[in-house]
Amino acid sequence: xxxxxxxxxxxxxxxxxxxxxxxxxxxxxxxxxxxxxxxxxxxxxxxxxxxxxxxxxxxxxxxxxxxxxxxxxxxxxxxxxxxxxxxxxxxxxxxxxxxxxxxxxxxxxxxxxxxxxxxxxxxxxxxxxxxxxxxxxxxxxxxxxxxxxxxxxxxxxxxxxxxxxxxxxxxxxxxxxxxxxxxxxxxxxxxxxxxxxxxxxxxxxxxxxxxxxxxxxxxxxxxxxxxxxxxxxxxxxxxxxxxxxxxxxxxxxxxxxxxxxxxxxxxxxxxxxx
Numbered sequence: 001x002x003x004x005x006x007x008x009x010x011x012x013x014x015x016x017x018x019x020x021x022x023x024x025x026x027x028x029x030x031x032x033x034x035x036x037x038x039x040x041x042x043x044x045x046x047x048x049x050x051x052x053x054x055x056x057x058x059x060x061x062x063x064x065x066x067x068x069x070x071x072x073x074x075x076x077x078x079x080x081x082x083x084x085x086x087x088x089x090x091x092x093x094x095x096x097x098x099x100x101x102x103x104x105x106x107x108x109x110x111x112x113x114x115x116x117x118x119x120x121x122x123x124x125x126x127x128x129x130x131x132x133x134x135x136x137x138x139x140x141x142x143x144x145x146x147x148x149x150x151x152x153x154x155x156x157x158x159x160x161x162x163x164x165x166x167x168x169x170x171x172x173x174x175x176x177x178x179x180x181x182x183x184x185x186x187x188x189x190x191x192x193x194x195x196x197x198x199x200x201x202x203x204x205x206x207x208x209x210x211x212x213x214x215x216x217x218x219x220x221x222x223x224x225x226x227x228x229x230x231x232x233x234x235x236x237x238x239x240x241x242x243x244x245x246x247x248x249x250x251x252x253x254x255x256x257x258x259x260x261x262x263x264x265x266x267x268x269x270x271x272x273x274x
Contacts (some may be wrong), residue, residue, distance in 0.1 A: 174233060
């Protein structure tokens with residue numbers, strides 16, 4: 001119970017606004033309510049603002065209502081990640097709601113690369129990520145969902161999850177990617193995850209057939225992964241038992257496509273090395 005609101009779960013809001021100021025992207029607007037925050041910005045590669053998103057309670061529980069609103073202005077360059085996995089715990093009450101709205105203006109760039117979501121058995125969660133791109137905006141982002149803890153023989157046998165990524169360009173829908181399962185219904189389904197406990201997708205604003213072929217070659221030995229191109233978006237999807245395997249795979253794709261998409265070599269966030 002939240003002692004401040006009298007309701008079950010936390011209500012939290014975080015609004016971030018980035019602008020190019022001089023030779024660096026700066027976080028010029030930051031408003032928060034409840035347990036969502038960011039660490040101070042890091043600049044391991046000069047103008048790009050590396051930001052770490054924090055959820056201090058350590059996990060998402062029944063009735064939580066978390067809202068993130070992020071705006072990257074013209075020519076600003078932002079990379080955002082998390083210091084660890086986000087855990088969605090068992091619920092015996094209301095659904096946990098997470099809504100993330102990401103807006104990137106013309107010639108701005110956003111790399112949205114949070115570490116994995118771990119859904120404990122019994123969770124009731126609904127996650128929506130909306131990406132609004134102006135013409136000429138650049139985006140690389142992913143969502144990694146892991147169900148249960150296979151290393152502990154803990155399967156996602158109870159609970160419910162709905163996860164959506166919606167991408168718009170100049171207000172028009174380009175890609176809607178949705179995953180929903182009631183307990184293990186879609187996880188065990190032959191046309192679903194085929195018994196595999198992790199699902200992930202990665203999207204990048206790239207319209208380059210040569211680069212598509214390079215990513216296909218990178219994934220050639222992985223029968224659980226695939227890549228396609230849809231209306232100027234490169235879309236990679238994979239399933240795996242281990243979140244770290246997915247992060248490693250997506251990191252390899254990122255290292256390959258970032259020089260072409262954003263005109264700079266990949267510089268991993270420092271937090272990933274700790």
